[in-house]
Amino acid sequence: MRRFSLSVTYAFCLLLTLTVSASAQTNFQTLLVGVDHRTTTSLNGDWHYLVDQAPGRALYGDNGVVNDKSYAQNEHPNIVGAHNQEYDFSTAPTLHVPGDWNTQVPQLFNYEGVVWYERDFDAQPKAGTRNFLHIGAANYRSHAWVNGKRVCDHEGGYTPFDCEVTAALHPGSNFVVIAVDATRMVDGIPSVGIDWLNYGGLTRDVSLVTVPTAFIDDYDVHLAHGSAWQAGNTELTGYVHVLDAPAGTAVTLTIPEAGVKTSAITDSQGRAPFSVKATKLTLWSPESPKLYKVTISCGADSITDDVGFRDIRVDGTRILLNGKPIFLRGANVHAEAPVRGGRTNTDADVATVFSYLKDLNANFVRLAHYPHDERMEREADRDGVMIWSEIPLWQHISFDKQEVYAKATAMLNEMIRRDRNKASVIMWSVSNETPNNPTRTEFLTNLANEARKLDPTRPITSALNTAHIEGTTATLPDKFADALDIIGINQYVGWYTGTPEQADTLHWTLPEKPVIASEFGAEAKFGNHGATNQRWTEEQQAYVLEHQIKMFRKIPQLRGTTPWILVDFRSPTRNIPKLQDGYNRKGLISEDGKKKQGFFTMQKAYKDPTFGKPD
Numbered sequence: 001m002r003r004f005s006l007s008v009t010y011a012f013c014l015l016l017t018l019t020v021s022a023s024a025q026t027n028f029q030t031l032l033v034g035v036d037h038r039t040t041t042s043l044n045g046d047w048h049y050l051v052d053q054a055p056g057r058a059l060y061g062d063n064g065v066v067n068d069k070s071y072a073q074n075e076h077p078n079i080v081g082a083h084n085q086e087y088d089f090s091t092a093p094t095l096h097v098p099g100d101w102n103t104q105v106p107q108l109f110n111y112e113g114v115v116w117y118e119r120d121f122d123a124q125p126k127a128g129t130r131n132f133l134h135i136g137a138a139n140y141r142s143h144a145w146v147n148g149k150r151v152c153d154h155e156g157g158y159t160p161f162d163c164e165v166t167a168a169l170h171p172g173s174n175f176v177v178i179a180v181d182a183t184r185m186v187d188g189i190p191s192v193g194i195d196w197l198n199y200g201g202l203t204r205d206v207s208l209v210t211v212p213t214a215f216i217d218d219y220d221v222h223l224a225h226g227s228a229w230q231a232g233n234t235e236l237t238g239y240v241h242v243l244d245a246p247a248g249t250a251v252t253l254t255i256p257e258a259g260v261k262t263s264a265i266t267d268s269q270g271r272a273p274f275s276v277k278a279t280k281l282t283l284w285s286p287e288s289p290k291l292y293k294v295t296i297s298c299g300a301d302s303i304t305d306d307v308g309f310r311d312i313r314v315d316g317t318r319i320l321l322n323g324k325p326i327f328l329r330g331a332n333v334h335a336e337a338p339v340r341g342g343r344t345n346t347d348a349d350v351a352t353v354f355s356y357l358k359d360l361n362a363n364f365v366r367l368a369h370y371p372h373d374e375r376m377e378r379e380a381d382r383d384g385v386m387i388w389s390e391i392p393l394w395q396h397i398s399f400d401k402q403e404v405y406a407k408a409t410a411m412l413n414e415m416i417r418r419d420r421n422k423a424s425v426i427m428w429s430v431s432n433e434t435p436n437n438p439t440r441t442e443f444l445t446n447l448a449n450e451a452r453k454l455d456p457t458r459p460i461t462s463a464l465n466t467a468h469i470e471g472t473t474a475t476l477p478d479k480f481a482d483a484l485d486i487i488g489i490n491q492y493v494g495w496y497t498g499t500p501e502q503a504d505t506l507h508w509t510l511p512e513k514p515v516i517a518s519e520f521g522a523e524a525k526f527g528n529h530g531a532t533n534q535r536w537t538e539e540q541q542a543y544v545l546e547h548q549i550k551m552f553r554k555i556p557q558l559r560g561t562t563p564w565i566l567v568d569f570r571s572p573t574r575n576i577p578k579l580q581d582g583y584n585r586k587g588l589i590s591e592d593g594k595k596k597q598g599f600f601t602m603q604k605a606y607k608d609p610t611f612g613k614p615d
């Protein structure tokens with residue numbers, strides 16, 4: 001069942017995808033919003049696993065189509081009687097969920113194929129309720145069965161999806177089998193080339209969510225976003241969506257602390273728009289990350305979320321938060337847990353990342369290059385850290401294919417849907433470092449416009465690596481910049497190109513829009529010391545950063561900086577023994593939590609009130 005209001009292009013593309021992709025019966029699933037604020041049955045823990053083996057009971061049949069008569073049936077081998085099966089989940093080893101398989105089983109460290117997961121669970125389904133299997137994220141394609149019945153298919157490794165299991169459940173013991181395929185695909189997003197470890201598996205929380213027959217699946221509550229910032233604005237607006245509610249169903253929204261109590265009525269699409277004045281409202285900001293308890297109810301369903309209210313907009317070359325110009329002191333972060341390694345998916349992982357950001361004196365983080373665990377946005381909401389959130393359109397993508405556009409739009413929908421109520425998220429990024437050609441520019445311009453339609457309250461950005469640097473001049477000959485509200489620029493002067501000192505003399509001519517230096521930096525192995533002209537030393541990394549900082553001071557429309565990257569991260573393509581050992585070493589901090597000199601260089605800049613002009 002679909003609930004997104006689809007644009008004509010998207011609907012067309014979706015149709016196309018459904019006809020071209022053999023396994024894509026319902027690729028883009030209902031997405032429950034605020035699942036972490038519902039009472040759910042956690043299915044985290046130990047799941048039995050088997051590595052897919054063809055032909056046997058493999059995931060894909062000879063024709064490449066998903067095979068339901070596979071391990072999905074969870075049969076057991078006969079000990080007495082006729083020969084039947086040659087697999088058995090019940091005695092198979094286990095993987096912890098949430099978790100990538102790469103860091104749990106040494107033999108699977110570099111595995112990029114299909115792994116089958118199985119677990120038993122008890123359920124007592126009640127009349128008048130529906131049940132959904134909620135999967136926080138599974139990389140990259142997933143197929144799920146409950147008690148042998150296929151309940152969903154999903155493509156995309158970094159956003160949640162929900163599979164309705166109401167008809168498949170029975171009272172007592174049930175089983176769920178999920179096949180996760182981490183195979184890289186030319187027409188996937190990302191495509192085959194990436195600069196990070198392609199972690200596979202059920203990488204985020206899995207739960208069973210029980211809701212009434214008609215239930216709140218989506219909502220949007222935000223400060224009214226007029227054409228100009230209005231001081232004293234206390235109007236809240238948005239919608240509540242109730243899935244399968246008849247037109248005219250009443251919903252209520254209360255925010256007791258802000259004196260808000262209002263009701264609204266669903267239309268024929270199940271959508272109940274509302275607009276209401278708060279009697280008092282403290283706006284969310286990094287200095288005062290105020291969150292309100294927002295309760296939304298409809299019939300037997302009710303959900304209470306923690307929501308902050310703020311206004312974010314672009315005005316000329318400035319970024320305004322609640323009408324006040326801001327400068328974003330940030331860092332890039334991959335979703336790899338510091339110290340313990342593996343995918344970030346626990347409160348402790350998130351707390352470590354935010355402690356580093358606080359120590360850096362950062363107020364901003366770019367979550368590269370895909371949506372991270374929702375815990376990151378929750379923590380940022382509470383801590384007052386602003387977020388750049390991005391979908392994984394990284395470098396080379398099949399921009400010429402309609403079906404890839406459909407996937408990109410689905411990922412955009414899923415990202416915005418999950419996080420639109422998070423005050424910390426202040427911009428959506430549609431891509432990173434894409435090649436500058438007309439096909440890509442048309443694709444991404446359409447995608448940026450789609451993002452703006454889905455959420456007209458936030459600026460749209462992208463990280464571009466298309467600056468033209470020659471001698472002492474730097475320009476941005478990229479038409480895609482016209483489609484953006486905020487322009488991200490990745491450049492590695494002093495590392496991949498030029499010398500660190502070249503940065504001092506560079507004169508940038510840029511569009512009259514806010515610009516974020518979204519990537520810059522150099523590699524250094526923690527503890528490796530030497531002269532500033534010696535690669536891989538902490539001294540050189542710090543030196544490159546110092547010269548970048550010098551350059552940034554001279555770019556009038558620069559409104560933020562995010563060095564690449566906060567913490568060293570695994571990237572199998574980084575192969576210099578003893579220096580890289582499978583890690584991208586541009587981190588300000590090593591993977592085991594040790595701060596390099598470059599960390600203190602950025603920290604000093606971020607503590608200096610003369611660095612970074614909001615105006």
Ligand code: GCB
Nearest residue numbers: 195432433490519564584586
């Ligand atoms: C980039 C990419 C990032 C890489 C980084 C690097 O421009 O956006 O994903 O990891 O450079 O280290 O080369």
